[in-house]
Amino acid sequence: MLSRTADHLYWLARYTERAENLARLLDVSYQMSLVPQSIAAQNENWRAILALNSLESAFAESYSGVNVDNVLRFMVADASNPSSIYSCLRAARENAHAVRGTLTAEMWESINATWIEVRQQTFEQILARGISEFFDWVKLRSAVTRGVTFGTMLxxxxxxxxxxxxxxxxxxxxxxxxxxxxxxxxxxxxxxxxxxxxxxxxxxxxxxxxxxxxxxxxxxxxxxxxxxxxxxxxxxxxxxxxxxxxxxxxxxxxxxxxxxxxxxxxxxxxxxxxxxxxxxxxxxxxxxxxxxxxxxxxxxxxxxxxxxxxx
Amino acid sequence: MSTAFYNEMYDSDAGLRPHYRAFAEWLDAMPAERLERKRAEADTAFHRVGITFAVYGEEAGTERLIPFDIIPRIIPAAEWAQLEAGLRQRVQALNAFLHDIYHEQAILKAGCVPAEQVLNNAQFRREMIGVDVPSGIYAHIAGVDIVRAGAGESYVLEDNLRVPSGVSYMIEDRKMMMRLFPELFSRHMIAPVQHYPDLLLDNLRTVAPTGVANPTVVLLTPGAYNSAYFEHTFLAQQMGIELVEGRDLFVRDETVFMRTTQGPQRVDVIYRRLDDDFLDPLVFNKDSMLGVPGLLSAYRAGHVTLANAIGTGVADDKSVYPYVPDMIRFYLGEEPQLNNVPTWMLRKPEDLRYVLAHLPELVVKEVHGAGGYGMLVGPAASRSEIEAFRARIIAAPEKYIAQPTLALSNCPTFVDSGIAPRHLDLRPFVLSGKRGGGMVPGGLTRVALRAGSLVVNSSQGGGTKDTWVLEN
Structure with a gap:
């Protein structure tokens, strides 16, 4: 196989998986933040998420303070953050697009549909529907893509x-x-x-x-x-x-x-x-x-x- | 020339043409709302599969469908047989011409084609002089544009010998038609076209460098931003060959390799969808990021085949076009079976004089133009447009040719106001290889969707129709 093709496939999978795990990480952090604790302790947890991805300085450029709303917005929907769920899904789609001839039609359509859906939502709409529902959706889309991958690829x-x-x-x-x-x-x-x-x-x-x-x-x-x-x-x-x-x-x-x-x-x-x-x-x-x-x-x-x- | 239009479906005297009879009966019986529903279904399907122009980015408008019309263009078997023979003859002569001008130049010495028209042409590649290509084939894939004029006679409008595109739409249109209206295919004997990729692959394999028993064929694309990228992906997938970009290839010891996960793998035949200028930055455009450094050295050494060959553009140039009938006589000793459109070459003073006096009736084209850009359609142009064009012609007459405005035939087409006649052309694809060549019956029918428009190019708002060659 062409090295470039392998590269796109490898990164398409990494970004899809990363988006899913980011949803998992943010979901657990969000769940834990609902357990009674001081605001300071809570924000410390959110700071840890930024540190985990070495994103403190990138975050500080656009946001005034570390709190649940800001970190979620930054990590979920911020197109300028290359590590956000939004950016991961975009990168997955771009890699898939570059090798769509190598993918089965179902796989391409699954990845493309995920991207089309995520880019149509604003962060406010996501919040309005419930952030956990969004995380579930990301996991579900990842599962669907994985399913058609195993179910249809040679x-x-x-x-x-x-x-x-x-x-x-x-x-x-x-x-x-x-x-x-x-x-x-x-x-x-x-x-x-x-x-x-x-x-x-x-x-x-x-x-x-x-x-x-x-x-x-x-x-x-x-x-x-x-x-x-x-x-x-x-x-x-x-x-x-x-x-x-x-x-x-x-x-x-x-x-x-x-x-x-x-x-x-x-x-x-x-x-x-x-x-x-x-x-x-x-x-x-x-x-x-x-x-x-x-x-x-x-x-x-x-x-x-x-x-x-x-x- | 007459300004009355030839209608592909109806004869003005006798009514319905016989080869459209069964289709017309079916169409009459079809409720309008069902047709409308089928049309919407086709749109959705084309979008979902992503058969679009220049796919990319988030901005709307960058992904565009080429409109598909559900009323087919039907060609009777006998008529196709004539066209096919004429096309083969023409492409055979063009290949002979290309071999000749890069070798003995007999046709120039005989004074049959003016030497300066060839040798001073920007598309003439000196690098190709004396280079032997497998089986002497230069244009392995030709997309010849054919139009039909007022009295029903056909003309060749252009020989596209560089990187002609559109064949994927021919195949997708057929697939769509069979999906939407399977019953039509049991009512008619329609010659199949979906095996084109097999013919193409077979053809490419026959022109591999000598001594290569099991050649590796690849398709070289400029990349995902190219407007024909969908077609590149489609053809590579259908042929089961790698779709490569320039950066996937490299040249070592005058041999081309592709970078694979198992190390370098030799490449024998490159079906390239990249223009000459971008192929090798060492020789042609130095700034090309799309090509492969050293490709020409491997090519000249005969270690790789390029399809089409380098330097074919000189034979489909508009300034060389008027001589194609003479080429057929010169190389094949035959009379041309397909008509050329009479062409005035504005570098000739007498032609220039005539054309300047008749601009409102003529079509004027740039010699090196393509895609329907940079042309004047006299009858459709305003006075000021004509005068602006006149100034451009006078400034550089050698850059232009002129032709009579052909009364392009039309065919009933589904448009917003219902079914109305729209002008169309036909691009059959002619393959040439070691064992002759292959063709699928028909080709891509392009249709100008704007009322009265004679420009069918997709970049100018043209659509496509499925093309049926009926088998008897």
Whole structure:
């Protein structure tokens, strides 16, 4: 396949996945902000979202203060913010458009329809209908696109690059969401009911609440939440599951230049496969997740070098 | 020439023409509201699939549909057979001409075509002199514009030998017609056209460089911002070949490669939809970001085939057009089967004198113009427009040719006020390759949707019709 085509497919998947996970992150933050707490603490959470995406200075250029309204507007609908949901959906559509001949008609129409719909709404209209409904819509559209992708695309390199992009982005995003929320949750000394709601919201945002109940059949504890989201191979959004998929996709698209990238992916996978949650937590969860995100970043670099800008 | 128009469907004396009889019966029986509903359905479908002009951006107006008319243009088999023979003859002579002027230049030495008209032509590419191309084919794909005038006789208006477009609309129009009115296809024996991409791919494979058994064919596009990008995507997908941009290709050791996820892959045939000027920044337009540095060196070495070849523009130039009948006689020893439109070349003083005295009746075109821009349609122009054009002609007469205003035939067309006659032309696509060439019956019928307009170009508000060649 043409390197440029692979590049567009890979980024189309990354942006689609990123939009979805951003909706998940903002949704959980919004849910948590409804739990009684001081305004200052609340705004601190919103500031953390900006920091997570290194967007503090870009935000400060257009907005006067960090609060729920401003951050949501900036992260949902601001076309000048390249990391907003709006911009991610636009980038996904642009990448799809550049290779629409490679996509099935259903896939193109799904991505195009998402974009047409999102650009027709103002932020005020989104608020009027309910922000959570919008987040649900983003997740649903992502699910539809994923569905037609798996349901209609030939299982060849085009699909493998789409999956690779999606898995890389998802691994990174799950780590980010967990890192941020874990940080916030660990800071609260309140061991009472509100904590339950916060852990619950985090799990729900990653579609893992029912899974947690099913797997542990027990009270929600931070260590188990971390174990579930990091180490459980059978949870589709866990770091382990993403690393596993990345290794398999790299095997399918391997070329003469990709041995080192495959090795790195193998190391990442092995570290997750053979890890124990006690060891992970003993070394510091934040440190662990940061290291994971760095490795994902390096993998992305390697994929870019080996496949996407090939000689 | 007569100003009465030839109507494709009705004969002014005898009424309905026989080949439209079955269609007319069907149309008469069709309730108006059902037709209207079908028309809306066609619009929606074209929009949804995105068969548009220059797709991009958020601004309205950048994505435009080419209007599709649901009343077909029907051509009887015998008439098509004549057209087809004439088209093949013409394209064969044009290919012979191109080979000749880049080699022996026999036709120039014989004084049959004035040498300066060819050698000083901006479209004559010196880089092509002495270059041998596979099977001596230069114009692998030709889109020849044909019109029918007052008495029903056909004329070739233009030979498009560079990067003719429109074939995707021919195929999509047929698909749409079959979807909207399947019953019409059981009432008529209509020659199929949807296999055009297969013929094209087959044709491109036959002209691969010598010794390449299983050639890799690609389609080179200027990119997503090009007005014909939909067609490029469409054809690449239909042929199952890669749609590449200049940056996807590179040249090493006079060989063209594409950058793939499995490393460099050799490319043997490039169906290029990019003008000569942009192909190779080392040789042609230095600022071209669309081309491939070194492409010409690989081409001259015979390691890659370009379709169409470089330098075909000199043969479809309006200043060379008047000599095509002579080319047919010179190379093939045959009389031309298709008419040329009589053409005055304004570089000739006597032609200039005549044309300046008759501007209100004539069509004047820029020699290098295309797409219906930069032309004067005398009968439709105002006095001041004519005078403005007269000044431009006098300033540089060699830039213009003039032709009689052809009374383009018309055909009933669905317009806002109901069904009314509108003028049309026909662009059949002629393929040439090692084993002769292929054609699908018919072509793209373009129709001027404005009442009285003779300009059918889509950039000037033209639409299209499905074109039926009836099989007997």
């Amino acid at each position: 299982k060849d390199d085009a699909l493998h690059f789409i999956r690779l992009g999606g898995l890389l982005e998802r691994g990174d995003n799950t780590a980010r969401i967990l890192d941020m929320q874990y940080h916030v949750l660990r800071q609260s000394d309140d061991e009472g009911a509100s904590d339950f709601y916060r852990w619950g919201a985090l799990l729900r945002s990653l579609s893992a609440f029912q899974v947690y109940r099913k797997v542990y059949r027990d009270a929600i504890t931070p260590a188990r939440v971390a174990e579930l989201l990091i180490l459980r191979m059978d949870l589709p959004r866990s770091l382990h599951a993403c690393a596993d998929g990345i290794v398999r996709m790299l095997q399918l698209i391997a070329n003469d230049a990709s041995a080192e990238t495959q090795r790195q992916a193998g190391v990442l996978h092995a570290r997750l496969h053979f890890a124990r949650i006690d060891d992970v937590l003993a070394g510091g969860l934040h440190e662990y997740l940061t290291d994971f995100m760095d490795r994902i970043y390096e993998l992305g670099d390697g994929i870019n070098r080996d496949f996407l800008i090939a000689a």
